[in-house]
Amino acid sequence: MTTAAMNQARVFRGDQRIDALSPFDRGHAYGDGLFETLRAHRGQLPWWDAHWARLSRGAQRLRLALPDQDCVREQAAAMLDGADAVLKLILSRGEGGRGYAPPAQARPIWVLSRHPLPPAPPASGLTLRWCDLRLSEQPALAGLKHCNRLEQVLARAEWDDPAIDEGLLRDRAGEVVCATAANVFALIDGQWRTPPLDRCGVAGVCREFLLEIAQARVERLNPEDLQRAEAIFLCNAVRGILPVARLGERQWAPHPALAGLRHRLGAAHPAFVPVAD
Amino acid sequence: MTTAAMNQARVFRGDQRIDALSPFDRGHAYGDGLFETLRAHRGQLPWWDAHWARLSRGAQRLRLALPDQDCVREQAAAMLDGADAVLKLILSRGEGGRGYAPPAQARPIWVLSRHPLPPAPPASGLTLRWCDLRLSEQPALAGLKHCNRLEQVLARAEWDDPAIDEGLLRDRAGEVVCATAANVFALIDGQWRTPPLDRCGVAGVCREFLLEIAQARVERLNPEDLQRAEAIFLCNAVRGILPVARLGERQWAPHPALAGLRHRLGAAHPAFVPVAD
Numbered sequence: 368m369t370t371a372a373m374n375q376a377r378v379f380r381g382d383q384r385i386d387a388l389s390p391f392d393r394g395h396a397y398g399d400g401l402f403e404t405l406r407a408h409r410g411q412l413p414w415w416d417a418h419w420a421r422l423s424r425g426a427q428r429l430r431l432a433l434p435d436q437d438c439v440r441e442q443a444a445a446m447l448d449g450a451d452a453v454l455k456l457i458l459s460r461g462e463g464g465r466g467y468a469p470p471a472q473a474r475p476i477w478v479l480s481r482h483p484l485p486p487a488p489p490a491s492g493l494t495l496r497w498c499d500l501r502l503s504e505q506p507a508l509a510g511l512k513h514c515n516r517l518e519q520v521l522a523r524a525e526w527d528d529p530a531i532d533e534g535l536l537r538d539r540a541g542e543v544v545c546a547t548a549a550n551v552f553a554l555i556d557g558q559w560r561t562p563p564l565d566r567c568g569v570a571g572v573c574r575e576f577l578l579e580i581a582q583a584r585v586e587r588l589n590p591e592d593l594q595r596a597e598a599i600f601l602c603n604a605v606r607g608i609l610p611v612a613r614l615g616e617r618q619w620a621p622h623p624a625l626a627g628l629r630h631r632l633g634a635a636h637p638a639f640v641p642v643a644d
Numbered sequence: 645m646t647t648a649a650m651n652q653a654r655v656f657r658g659d660q661r662i663d664a665l666s667p668f669d670r671g672h673a674y675g676d677g678l679f680e681t682l683r684a685h686r687g688q689l690p691w692w693d694a695h696w697a698r699l700s701r702g703a704q705r706l707r708l709a710l711p712d713q714d715c716v717r718e719q720a721a722a723m724l725d726g727a728d729a730v731l732k733l734i735l736s737r738g739e740g741g742r743g744y745a746p747p748a749q750a751r752p753i754w755v756l757s758r759h760p761l762p763p764a765p766p767a768s769g770l771t772l773r774w775c776d777l778r779l780s781e782q783p784a785l786a787g788l789k790h791c792n793r794l795e796q797v798l799a800r801a802e803w804d805d806p807a808i809d810e811g812l813l814r815d816r817a818g819e820v821v822c823a824t825a826a827n828v829f830a831l832i833d834g835q836w837r838t839p840p841l842d843r844c845g846v847a848g849v850c851r852e853f854l855l856e857i858a859q860a861r862v863e864r865l866n867p868e869d870l871q872r873a874e875a876i877f878l879c880n881a882v883r884g885i886l887p888v889a890r891l892g893e894r895q896w897a898p899h900p901a902l903a904g905l906r907h908r909l910g911a912a913h914p915a916f917v918p919v920a921d
Contacts, residue, residue, distance in 0.1 A: 429797075
C-alpha cells in the first residue's frame with residue numbers, strides 16, 4: 368500500500384511495543400478512542416503539553432486509560448528523529464470481546480505515526496464551501512477529538528474539486544460549527560468570534576491558543592454572520608492560521624488584523640512563523 | 645490477552661488474507677466502517693442474506709467497497725467449522741494516510757471473528773433501565789450498523805449492576821429509540837409497535853424480520869407509551885426475542901402474544917427455537 372509505505376507507524380500496548388493492531392481492538396470495532404495530530408518542528412513538539420492535556424481530558428470523559436506520558440514522548444522523539452513532520456497519536460481503549468461494555472482491565476493501545484508536512488496553503492487564502500451534512504448534537508462527546516469521525520468523512524467526501532480547500536459545517540439548527548478538519552474564526556465589527564463547541568465540533572489546540580491571543584469571543588455564528596465578516600480564518604495545530612479568501616460568492620482581501628495574529632502564533636510555535644517574516 | 649485468546653479472528657484485504665490490521669486502517673482511525681453480528685447454528689448462517697443486504701445498503705451509503713460475498717461466506721464457514729457460535733464481520737474502508745478524504749482506491753479490509761454464544765437470557769425476562777445518555781440525530785447515518793459506536797459504549801458504561809440486563813436509549817427529544825444492543829417492540833392496545841430509525845438507531849436484522857411477522861407499526865414511542873404497554877420485548881440477530889420482565893418499577897408477566905412470535909422466529913432461524921418447544 369503506497370500510503371502506508373510513505374508513512375511510518377509503531378503500535379504499543381501499555382508501555383510495550385507490539386507488532387500490530389489486534390483484530391479485537393475496540394478502536395477498530397467502535398472508534399472507541401481519541402487522537403491527537405501534532406506539528407513537529409526539527410523533531411520538537413512545541414505544543415506537546417496542550418495536546419497531552421486535551422488527550423487527558425478526553426480520556427477522563429471516556430474513561431480510557433492513558434499510557435505513560437514520558438514513554439509516549441520518548442517514542443515520538445525517536446520516530447521524529449529531528450524532522451519537520453506531522454505526528455499522529457491514536458489512543459484506543461484496548462482489546463475486548465463482543466459487546467459495548469468497556470472491559471474492566473483493558474490496557475490502552477496506542478499508535479504513533481509520522482507523516483509528511485501538508486502542502487503549503489495557497490498564498491492568496493483558502494477557498495471554502497458549505498457542506499450539506501449537518502453535524503449531530505451530542506454534548507457527551509462535544510469538543511473531544513474522538514475516533515468517531517464518520518460525519519467528517521462524509522462531509523469531506525462531498526467534494527473532490529481541488530479548487531476547494533475546505534468545507535464549513537453547520538449543526539442541525541443551521542449554526543456554524545467548524546470546518547471538516549479545522550476551527551473557524553470570524554472578525555465581525557472589529558471583534559474576533561468563534562463558535563461554541565458544547566454540542567458538536569472539536570476543541571482544537573490552535574483554537575484554544577488563539578482564543579486568548581485574539582481575545583476572541585465564543586459566540587454562536589450563523590452563515591449570514593460569516594457573510595458580513597471583515598475577515599475569516601481557519602486554524603488547526605498542523606497548519607496554524609489559514610486565511611480564507613473565498614466562501615461561495617463572497618471574497619475577502621488579506622486583512623491587516625491577521626498579520627498580528629500570525630506573528631504571535633509564530634512566536635509560540637516556530638513551525639508557524641509567517642513565511643514573509 | 646484473555647479475551648483475544650478465547651476468540652478467533654482473521655483479517656483480509658480484498659480477497660487476500662493478511663497477517664494483521666494495518667496501523668493506517670481507517671476503521672481504527674475514524675470508525676470508518678460497518679459491521680454485522682450473525683448467529684451461527686451448526687456452522688450455518690440462516691440469516692446470511694439479510695445481513696449481507698444490510699451491509700450492502702450501508703456500504704452504498706458510506707461509499708465503501710464491498711469484498712466478494714462468496715469469499716467472505718467461504719471464510720466464515722471455514723471459521724465456524726460446524727459450530728454454534730457468534731460470527732462478527734467488520735468491514736472498513738481500508739488503509740489511508742492522514743485526513744478525512746476517502747482514498748480513491750482503498751481496498752476494503754475485513755475482519756471475521758468467532759465468539760462463544762452469549763449466556764441464555766433469564767427465563768423470567770429481562771430487567772431494563774433507562775440510560776441517561778441521549779442519542780444524537782444524524783439522518784445520514786441513521787439505521788446503519790456503522791463503527792461509530794461511542795454513544796453505545798458510553799450508554800453501556802452507565803451501569804455495572806449485573807441485575808440489569810439492558811438499557812433503553814432515547815433521542816434528544818425524549819422519544820424511545822432502542823436498547824444499547826437491541827431493538828425494542830411494545831404491544832400497545834393489542835398492536836405491536838417499534839420506533840422509527842430515520843434519525844438514530846440501528847435497523848436490526850431481527851427487527852426487520854419481526855416487523856413483518858408481528859405486523860408491527862413503526863411509530864414514535866415515548867417512555868409513557870412503554871409504561872402502559874401490555875408487553876415489551878427486545879430483539880437482535882444474536883439472541884432473537886428477549887421478553888422484558890421489568891423496566892424501573894413497572895413489571896410485566898409473560899404475555900401469550902410473545903409465544904406465537906417466538907415460535908415463528910424459531911421456524912425461520914433454528915437457533916431461536918424456543919427452549920420450551
